[in-house]
Amino acid sequence: MPIYNLYMGCSVPANYPNYEAAMFKVAETFDMTLEYMEDVGCCGSPNLRAIDFFGWLLVNARTLAIAEKNGHDIVTPCNGCFGSLKDVLHHLQHDEEDLKRVNAELKKSGLSLKCTIKVRHFVEALYTDIGIEQIMSRITRPLDGVGIAIHYGCHVLRPADVTEFKPEILDELVRATGATVIDYPLWKQCCGATVLPVNEALAIRLARDKLKSMKEHGAEFVTVVCPACGNQLDLQQLGLKDSFGEEYNLPVLLYPQILALALGMDESEVGLELNRVPADPILDHLSG
Amino acid sequence: MAETKESAEPPTILVDPIDMSKLDQSFCNEIKSMPYGEELVACFACTTCTAACPIANQWDYKPHQLIRMIILGMREEVLSSKEIWECLTCFQCQERCPQKVRVTDIFFDCKNLAAEEGKVPNSIVALGKLLLETGQLYEVTEDWQREDLDLEPEVPGLATEPLKEILKTTRTGRLVGSDE
Structure with missing residues (x-):
């Protein structure tokens, strides 16, 4: 029964409580103990890294140091938080001088960082520590082979030497539910969420390219493991309908929502009604 | 044999030549000494990064x-x-670069x-300000949604003060302060 330091960040609890709830349902099923980390908050996002590298290092080093106190791996459901924590850890493991500067600051609040802690995305912990076989043995309502396009999200995949995350992880997790993974050309492409603050039109173009590519290759649903990507691909569909008259009708589900449904859980338990593009059509694809 | 008349006009150029006197030779070393800057000078301008970039087509300066x-x-x-x-x-550019x-x-x-020179788009300064003032980018406003899903209405363990305190002392504090 593995125990984890759960790092929520700010976006999932505020914008996607359905993701949080579904993650807990899945974790309970497989005896994963997720303990909310104490005394931590927002990771600052790549925007903080852009304007204030040292501030971003400190904020995330503090989180890492708090987790190091009990030593349990950090897991997070957010690609942004995952990227920040992994990046900071990687940097401080390779830059002694910055680690010294960071530790000098952390010392003031009685903390210190040795860089021994592990940072993991929730889905990777599920894949590695529980395993596909174990997951499949608990599926009671498998999906009927319906086509799902996976949007991994940039900050879980890249830079690969930092994130150490393989796309196969999510492929296999989706297949374990009985669904089919759709191949589409733009699978690696960014959803556009990061550029929203400086160029909204560009962000919309990127979401549109992505949704088009998914739809054209037969996707009926989309799955994501990041609140920012989820928000972008889900919400922009409403805007694209207004501005371009284009309807994609691609429900965007957080991966644990799909798994929880296949594990036999009820739609209200995973907050399906909070997904903006109606996601309940997935219920028609559950057998058994 | 007819004499070919040589044109006195300069050849047509697509971009203005670089004014060599305005180059700052220290800039390259400055970036090289920053985190992850070391491999900078290994670039052999193969343009793979630009081919990998999904938005380079609308940039004046390509990666x-x-x-x-x-x-x-x-x-x-x-x-x-x-x-x-x-x-x-x-x-994507970084992942594909053959020179790492x-x-x-x-x-x-x-x-x-x-x-550091204060050249930050206003919308990004605004995000810095949000972080400095609230300690986070998103705040739970509809806690009933959380309760409906059997989650604590307030995020367990959440602390916003530490981030505010840190960013007061770093560049964010100076950037947002000087903006007001």
């Missing part, structure tokens, strides 16, 4: 040009460019240098 501009010392042009702020941080130049990470370095 490979920005890298070349840094090496040449075009400090002002790079640090004032809109491109560094529009970078998606998707890391950390292109995306280097653009983060450029943004930090630009920020």
